[in-house]
Structures are given as C-alpha cells and as structure tokens.
Amino acid sequence: xxxxxxxxxxxxxxxxxxxxxxxxGAAADDLLAGLNPQQLDAVTYRGQALLIVAGAGSGKTxxxxxxxxxxxxxxxxxxxxxxxxxxTNKAAGEMRERVVQLVGDSARGMWISTFHSACVRILRRExxxxxxxxxxxxxDSGDSRALIKRLVKDHEADAFGFTPAxxxxxxxxxxxxxxxxxxxxRQANMxxxxxxxxxxxxxxxxxxxxxxxxxxxxDLIGQTxxxxxxFPQIADIYRRRFRHILVDEYQDTNAAQYALIHELTRxxxxxxxxxxxxxxxxxxxxxPHEAAGVEPGAALTVVGDSDQSIYAFRGxxxxxxxxxxxxxxxxxxxxxxxxxxxxxxxxxxANAVIGNNFDRKDKKLWSDKGAGHAIVGFxxxxxxxxxxxxxxxxxxxxxxxMPYGEMAVFYRTNSQSRALEEIFIRSAVPYKIMGGTxxxxxAEIKDALAYLVAIANPADEMAVRxxxxxxxxxxxxxxxxxxxxxxxxxxxxxxxxxAHPGQLGVGPKIQAAIAQLDAVLREATEIMLPAxxxxxxxxxxxxxxxxxxxxxxxxxxxxxxxxxxxxxRLENLDELIAVTRDFARNNPEGTIxxxxxxxxxxxxxxxxxxxxxxxxxMTMHTAKGLEFDAVFVTGVEEDLIPHRxxxxxxxxxxxxxxxxxxGITRARKRLHLSLAMTRAQFGEVTxxxxxxxxxxxxxxxxxxxxxxxDVNSRGGTQxxxxxxRRPGGFGGSGSSGSGDRFAARELPRREGLKPLSTAMxxxxxxxxxxxxxxxxxxLTAGDRIRHDDFGEGRVEAITGEGAKRxxxxxxxxxGQKKLLVKIAPIQxx
DNA sequence: CGTGTGTATCTTTTT
DNA sequence: GATACACACG
Numbered sequence: 087x088x089x090x091x092x093x094x095x096x097x098x099x100x101x102x103x104x105x106x107x108x109x110x111g112a113a114a115d116d117l118l119a120g121l122n123p124q125q126l127d128a129v130t131y132r133g134q135a136l137l138i139v140a141g142a143g144s145g146k147t148x149x150x151x152x153x154x155x156x157x158x159x160x161x162x163x164x165x166x167x168x169x170x171x172x173x174t175n176k177a178a179g180e181m182r183e184r185v186v187q188l189v190g191d192s193a194r195g196m197w198i199s200t201f202h203s204a205c206v207r208i209l210r211r212e213x214x215x216x217x218x219x220x221x222x223x224x225x226d227s228g229d230s231r232a233l234i235k236r237l238v239k240d241h242e243a244d245a246f247g248f249t250p251a252x253x254x255x256x257x258x259x260x261x262x263x264x265x266x267x268x269x270x271x272r273q274a275n276m277x278x279x280x281x282x283x284x285x286x287x288x289x290x291x292x293x294x295x296x297x298x299x300x301x302x303x304x305d306l307i308g309q310t311x312x313x314x315x316x317f318p319q320i321a322d323i324y325r326r327r328f329r330h331i332l333v334d335e336y337q338d339t340n341a342a343q344y345a346l347i348h349e350l351t352r353x354x355x356x357x358x359x360x361x362x363x364x365x366x367x368x369x370x371x372x373x374p375h376e377a378a379g380v381e382p383g384a385a386l387t388v389v390g391d392s393d394q395s396i397y398a399f400r401g402x403x404x405x406x407x408x409x410x411x412x413x414x415x416x417x418x419x420x421x422x423x424x425x426x427x428x429x430x431x432x433x434x435x436a437n438a439v440i441g442n443n444f445d446r447k448d449k450k451l452w453s454d455k456g457a458g459h460a461i462v463g464f465x466x467x468x469x470x471x472x473x474x475x476x477x478x479x480x481x482x483x484x485x486x487x488m489p490y491g492e493m494a495v496f497y498r499t500n501s502q503s504r505a506l507e508e509i510f511i512r513s514a515v516p517y518k519i520m521g522g523t524x525x526x527x528x529a530e531i532k533d534a535l536a537y538l539v540a541i542a543n544p545a546d547e548m549a550v551r552x553x554x555x556x557x558x559x560x561x562x563x564x565x566x567x568x569x570x571x572x573x574x575x576x577x578x579x580x581x582x583x584x585a586h587p588g589q590l591g592v593g594p595k596i597q598a599a600i601a602q603l604d605a606v607l608r609e610a611t612e613i614m615l616p617a618x619x620x621x622x623x624x625x626x627x628x629x630x631x632x633x634x635x636x637x638x639x640x641x642x643x644x645x646x647x648x649x650x651x652x653x654x655r656l657e658n659l660d661e662l663i664a665v666t667r668d669f670a671r672n673n674p675e676g677t678i679x680x681x682x683x684x685x686x687x688x689x690x691x692x693x694x695x696x697x698x699x700x701x702x703x704m705t706m707h708t709a710k711g712l713e714f715d716a717v718f719v720t721g722v723e724e725d726l727i728p729h730r731x732x733x734x735x736x737x738x739x740x741x742x743x744x745x746x747x748x749g750i751t752r753a754r755k756r757l758h759l760s761l762a763m764t765r766a767q768f769g770e771v772t773x774x775x776x777x778x779x780x781x782x783x784x785x786x787x788x789x790x791x792x793x794x795x796d797v798n799s800r801g802g803t804q805x806x807x808x809x810x811r812r813p814g815g816f817g818g819s820g821s822s823g824s825g826d827r828f829a830a831r832e833l834p835r836r837e838g839l840k841p842l843s844t845a846m847x848x849x850x851x852x853x854x855x856x857x858x859x860x861x862x863x864x865l866t867a868g869d870r871i872r873h874d875d876f877g878e879g880r881v882e883a884i885t886g887e888g889a890k891r892x893x894x895x896x897x898x899x900x901g902q903k904k905l906l907v908k909i910a911p912i913q914x915x
Numbered sequence: 916c917g918t919g920t921g922t923a924t925c926t927t928t929t930t
Numbered sequence: 931g932a933t934a935c936a937c938a939c940g
Contacts, residue, residue: 173930202930227929303930399928499927504931521929562916687930707928729927745928768925769931916940923935 117152117159117188128420129153132162134382135414137336137407138389141451142436142751143427143713146389150332151181153387154196155188157330165195167329169350169384173338175200175688177711181334197328201343202303202687205310209301210679212313212320218299221679223543224686225295225302228527230254233294233548237287246280248287257288261304262340262401264311267292299545307342314349325354328384335711336390336410340401347386348413354381386414393440393449396707396745398737425451427713429458432750432757435783440747442782443740451751460789464760465776465797469502469721472762473509475791476718479758480515480701481904483716490516492715494702496749498727501767502720503703510701512911514892514904520704526685530644530655534662535685537634538627541611542678544581551580557643559599565592569600581607606637614678624674627681628666635659706749717753719746722761723774746779759788763797865893865907865914874911876900 118126125145128138129152140146157163172178178198185193197204210220235250260270267289274281301309314321331350390407411417425433433451466472480493495506503519510517533556539549555561568590573583587600614622614630635641644652669681727746732738750757765774776794869881879897886892891907
C-alpha cells in the first residue's frame with residue numbers, strides 16, 4: 087500500500103486494485119493476485135463449511151468480496167443464490183460496492199444485508215402466514231421500552247423491583263436465546279412471585295406486539311426462525327434459493343442468529359417445489375435442472391475474530407465461533423494473521439494487551455510495515471485539557487498533510503463526546519459525531535414517524551396514542567381512556583374509535599379536535615395508500631408527511647413556540663421530509679412500509695456521507711470494522727475502560743479488553759492514547775485513575791507527551807506515576823503532600839511537534855460551558871485579539887462565511903490556532 | 916387539561 | 931447537567 091495518506095480506503099494488497107475486468111470470462115487472476123497463501127486458500131476453498139479466523143486488519147473484507155466475486159465470475163453461483171450478512175448497513179453497502187467493482191453489474195440480485203434487514207425482507211413476504219400483515223411495524227428499543235413501561239405499571243411489576251429497563255433487557259436476552267414466555271415459564275421457579283409477574287409481563291408484551299402488528303428488533307430474527315421451523319415448506323424456499331451464505335463478524339452472532347444460519351444451511355429434504363409465490367411475487371425461479379428432491383445445504387462461510395467480540399452484552403455468544411468446527415463437522419479453518427493495516431508498534435501494543443485475556447487461542451498479528459511512529463500518550467488535567475490535546479494534535483497532523491477524514495476519535499461512552507465537541511467547535515476543527523443522540527430518536531422525528539405508522543399500520547395503537555395529543559389538542563389522559571374504553575366496548579381498534587367522536591362522552595371542543603385528526607389521517611391515507619387500488623406515486627410519502635405535519639398544525643405549533651430548541655426541531659422535520667424525497671428518488675417503487683423499514687433499521691454508523699473532510703467521533707463499539715490513519719483513544723481510565731459496570735459482569739473485564747483492542751487496532755499509522763486526571767461526570771468532578779490496560783502496553787512503545795506521573799490535579803494530591811505503588815486508596819487522602827514537585831515540572835517539548843496547549847495551570851474547568859455568541863464581531867487580518875485561554879495574538883487571516891467565519895490566529899505564547907469567530911472566547915484589543 | 920416547579924436517577928456499549 | 935417524573939396550581 088502506498089505510504090502517502092489517502093482519503094480512499096484501499097483494500098489490503100490492492101496494488102492491483104485498479105485492474106478489474108482486464109480479462110473477463112475465465113480469468114480469475116486479477117481476483118487472486120496479491121493474496122498471501124492463507125488469503126488465497128480462504129478465497130478459493132470450496133466445501134460445505136469454512137471458517138476464516140481473521141485478525142484485525144488482515145484483509146478479511148477483501149477476502150470476502152473476492153470470494154463472492156470469484157463465485158460469480160466462475161459461474162459457480164448466480165447472484166440470487168448468494169446471501170451475505172454483515173452487521174451494519176454501512177458494511178453491507180461497502181461490500182456490495184466492492185463486489186460491483188470486481189465483477190460489475192452482475193452483482194445485482196445478491197442479498198447483501200444485515201441480519202435484521204434480511205429477516206424483514208423475509209417476514210414482509212411471509213407475515214400473513216402467521217397472523218401479521220405485511221405492513222407490520224418495527225419497534226426500535228425506544229418503542230419497546232415505552233410499551234414495557236406501560237406494562238410494568240399495569241402489572242405492578244415495579245413492586246417487585248422491576249424497572250422497565252431491567253425488564254426489557256431480560257426479555258431481550260431470552261428472545262435472543264429463542265425463548266418465549268411460555269417456554270421460559272416451564273423452566274422457571276413459579277413459586278417466586280417475581281418470576282410469575284415477569285412472565286406475565288413478558289407474555290403480555292408479546293400479545294401487545296402481535297395486536298399492534300409489530301415486531302421488535304429481537305423478533306425480527308426470532309420470528310423468522312420460528313417461521314422456518316413452523317413452516318418447513320417456506321424454509322425450503324429459502325434453502326433452495328441461497329446456495330452460498332457468508333456471514334461477517336461471526337463472533338458477534340447470538341443464539342437466534344446462529345439458529346437462523348443453521349436453518350438456512352440445512353439440506354433441503356423436500357420433494358418439493360411447487361414454485362412458491364407470495365403476494366403475487368415469485369420468490370425464485372426454480373432451476374429446471376435440479377427440479378426436485380434432496381439437495382445439500384448451502385455452503386457456509388463465516389468470518390470472525392474472537393478477540394473482537396464486543397457484543398456479549400446483547401447476547402453475542404463467542405462459542406458460535408469457537409465451536410464452529412464442532413457444529414459443522416468437516417469445516418475448514420483458515421487463519422489470517424498478517425496485518426496489512428497498522429505499523430508494528432501499534433500491533434505490538436495490541437498483541438500485548440489482548441494477550442492478557444486468558445481464554446483465547448494465541449494469535450499474533452504481525453506486519454511488514456516497519457515499526458512506525460511511537461504511540462503517543464497524553465494525560466490531561468481535565469477532560470477539556472485532554473480534548474484540547476486531541477484538537478491540537480489533529481491540527482498538527484492536518485498541517486502535516488493528513489486529511490481530517492483520516493482521523494478518528496474514540497471514547498467508551500457517548501457522554502464523553504461533549505467535551506470533545508466543545509473544544510472542536512472552538513478550535514474550528516470540522517468533525518462529525520457518529521451515533522449518540524440519533525436523528526431518528528429525537529422526539530419530533532418520532533412524532534412524525536408515528537403519524538406515518540398510524541397510516542401504514544393503524545393497528546399500532548402505540549403510534550396512534552403517541553400522536554393523539556401532538557401537537558396539543560387538549561386531549562389528555564381522561565379522553566385517551568374514554569377512546570380506549572369506547573374501542574373495547576364496540577370491538578373497534580383504537581384508531582377506528584377516532585371516527586366516532588360524538589359517542590365518546592367528551593366535550594364539544596375535544597370532539598372537534600378528534601374529528602379533525604381523524605379527517606387528516608384519512609386524507610393522508612388516501613394519498614399514501616389509495617383505496618382505489620392504484621399504486622401510490624413515489625412521492626406519496628413525502629406528500630403525505632408534509633400534509634400531516636401541516637394540517638395537524640404540528641409545524642405551526644413549533645413555529646409559534648418561543649423555545650429556541652423548537653427552531654432546530656423544525657429543521658429536523660424539514661430534513662426528514664428531505665429524507666422521504668431522497669427515498670422516493672432511490673426507490674421509485676418504495677411504499678410507506680418500505681420507508682419505515684429503512685428508517686427503523688438504519689443506525690447512525692450507517693451514515694454514508696463519507697465527507698472525508700471531517701474528523702469522526704464515535705464510541706469504540708461503533709468503530710468496529712473501520713480504520714483510520716490516525717486514531718485517538720480517549721478516556722483511557724479505570725471505570726471508563728474497563729467500564730465500572732462491567733466489573734461485576736461475568737467476562738466483563740475481558741470484553742472490555744477486547745473493546746480496547748478493537749479501538750487501537752483501527753489505527754494505521756498513528757495511535758494516541760489519552761486520559762484525564764479528573765473527569766466531570768454526573769455533574770461533579772471525580773478523580774480518575776489510569777486504566778490498567780495502559781500498563782499492559784510495553785513502556786517503550788509509548789512516547790508520553792505528558793505521563794500520568796507528570797500531572798497532578800489541583801496542585802497535586804499524590805504521585806500517580808503509572809507503575810507507582812499506591813498505598814491504600816486514593817482520593818480521600820491527599821495528605822502525602824509531595825505533589826507540587828510534579829506540578830511545577832517543565833513539560834517536555836519535542837522537536838517537530840507542536841507545542842502543547844498552554845495555560846495548563848489555569849485550564850481545569852475553565853472552559854466556558856455556555857455557548858457564547860460574539861454576534862457579528864468583525865475581524866480582519868492584522869487585528870490583535872485576546873483569548874480567554876490562549877492570551878493575546880494576532881489575526882493572520884479570516885476564512886469562511888457567516889456563522890462559520892474562522893479566524894486564523896497566531897498567539898504570542900500558544901502558537902497558531904483556528905477559532906470560530908462567532909463563539910470563541912475572544913475580544914479585539 | 917396544561918404548565919411550572921421540584922426531585923430522582925441517571926450513563927455502558929447497539930441492530 | 932439533563933431529563934423524566936410526580937405533584938400542585940391556574
């Protein structure tokens with residue numbers, strides 16, 4: 087691979103990446119060129135079961151895509167016979183793109199998707215077989231929590247100490263093991279009243295989902311398995327269709343996903359095939375040559391790395407991969423250990439850390455890229471200080487020629503992003519946060535989507551209840567109950583009860599409000615699901631949504647509000663409408679249900695707009711599967727990584743170590759590990775200790791710009807040199823009195839490196855929390871300014887427009903900085 | 916029925 | 931430091 091920083095992520099060994107299609111037809115040479123012997127094996131092996139143990143950065147995506155490409159190129163499989171499963175939609179998109187690059191358009195027709203999307207596809211076709219309709223809704227975790235919350239209340243489960251969250255996670259765990267309330271009840275201790283109430287809630291929850299014609303995330307998988315088991319002839323359809331199944335990130339599959347794979351790879355028993363059609367769609371075209379009878383199961387390829395298993399908390403079972411050979415006798419195993427991503431220093435650190443996990447097969451990544459730069463360590467006084475280090479370092483790398491898009495900042499918990507964000511804004515570093523408060527979880531977006539759900543799936547009572555009083559219509563709890571009662575008495579759905587406002591026994595004003603809502607819903611239904619039988623135009627969803635938001639007065643209410651946040655909400659809604667338009671453009675056939683599916687299954691990690699011009703901020707979980715030239719792992723502290731909560735969980739600390747391992751192995755060339763001595767969480771400042779994982783990295787690999795020993799919070803409580811023995815606890819004592827020595831120490835400066843951010847001594851917690859606004863402060867080159875933290879300096883240039891005007895300032899002591907004029911704490915002098 | 920105030924609990928990680 | 935909930939008031 088080239089040494090020069092490049093915004094394009096080249097596949098490992100892709101020196102030949104540009105020569106596809108040179109010799110079409112027989113030649114597979116270009117697909118095999120540049121592969122090492124193990125990779126070659128992984129691409130070309132043919133058999134029922136193949137496990138590719140792929141260490142971080144060993145080129146597994148490349149191997150997987152070539153394997154698919156080869157199958158297609160050599161006519162071993164039609165595109166429609168291939169099912170490739172990834173964990174995120176983004177990964178699926180990338181894989182598809184790369185296969186297209188290799189074999190061109192013949193990649194069309196493959197199923198490359200996540201477990202969840204694949205299951206939705208199947209379920210939409212088959213839902214009518216078992217009591218759902220194809221317009222079912224998908225409950226995300228927020229939806230299902232809301233429902234569970236209500237049920238916990240109804241069943242008074244809180245009296246037994248059940249919180250909705252605990253209830254939800256228990257139910258989810260069971261579902262991931264393919265249990266339902268009934269099967270669980272059989273093995274439960276029914277003399278325990280808490281167990282009984284749990285089972286009641288579980289069963290009721292499932293009833294409510296069914297009644298609402300909805301699946302939660304776990305059901306998407308679990309119910310598909312159920313479908314296959316209960317209707318073998320349906321399962322056979324898919325077994326016949328998919329001859330090659332490939333699963334990425336296999337170490338993160340849970341029991342339900344494992345069962346799904348098992349079902350799909352079973353030999354086809356049947357004396358089958360009535361060409362099976364559903365909803366008028368032919369699902370597959372039976373191949374006349376292999377008309378009927380027994381067929382072997384699909385060939386299964388799984389790729390994974392047990393060292394990167396980080397989703398045990400959501401049911402992932404590492405045994406799926408470690409016992410693969412037992413589950414699939416005769417399976418071939420290929421080990422990929424050569425790393426094409428990172429320099430040796432980074433790998434040595436990674437190996438050293440992961441080597442502390444005892445229950446793993448030893449595996450050592452190696453690289454021929456050379457040692458590379460040392461890992462940079464930094465200890466800040468506070469999280470803000472740490473963030474400033476990151477921002478400064480990002481700028482230094484940028485000036486040295488690395489694009490922002492090749493840099494990423496990782497943290498353990500989403501809440502850590504705030505401090506980084508503040509500093510980045512003030513330093514005018516362009517960034518983008520992946521994950522976090524998701525667009526589709528914002529209240530106004532959920533409201534808007536609830537309107538759409540109310541149209542697409544009127545059986546979904548939760549959605550209808552949600553929009554009942556949004557915007558405010560004067561409909562409160564009392565009226566809501568009246569509607570529910572009326573619906574029950576007359577055997578109507580909650581939605582249909584709205585059509586009879588006069589009989590609800592409520593006041594005339596409220597009657598009018600209900601009638602108005604009912605009318606708008608009808609009007610929108612006519613647009614998006616025309617009764618007359620004709621197909622709705624592609625723009626129907628956009629039109630319908632606009633109509634709903636306008637005629638219900640939702641938008642007007644926001645506009646009239648003087649809450650400053652409501653302006654942002656309006657913008658979000660506009661963006662949602664824009665999303666519906668995009669959707670119409672990309673899916674001319676797309677229905678409202680398709681739109682809602684897409685929305686329910688995208689995560690923010692999927693945001694495809696690789697603007698390549700911005701630094702990415704994300705959790706270490708989100709980082710899995712990505713790689714960057716420069717990586718900053720922040721908050722490398724005890725109680726954060728490993729997270730405090732993990733300490734009590736079986737296998738918790740080990741999973742945390744794997745997570746840290748995932749974080750550091752994302753880096754190609756530059757790795758930075760940083761921490762803070764004090765961290766404000768929970769609203770108050772607490773003292774933080776360096777993570778135990780830091781001590782697992784050989785000292786010579788880390789170049790400490792400022793080591794934990796150099797730093798003392800608030801003038802020093804005690805020495806916190808990494809390997810210094812700590813007598814007793816810490817925090818309370820503060821009596822050793824040896825701190826000032828360290829506090830005064832001159833910070834090491836290194837040649838060629840940017841000076842550290844200055845004014846450390848007055849930095850802690852000095853960062854203004856409030857966003858300030860300099861209004862239309864006019865600055866021009868040559869002006870002198872004073873900055874709250876950096877002191878005085880001279881403006882060298884102004885770039886950008888309006889609110890994004892950036893001042894390039896050379897400070898007398900702090901060096902060169904970029905500042906956002908609008909909000910930087912500066913004044914002209 | 917809506918709004919405002921006070922209070923409790925919160926933060927792991929995600930399809 | 932934020933948000934969600936309970937409660938009291940208009």
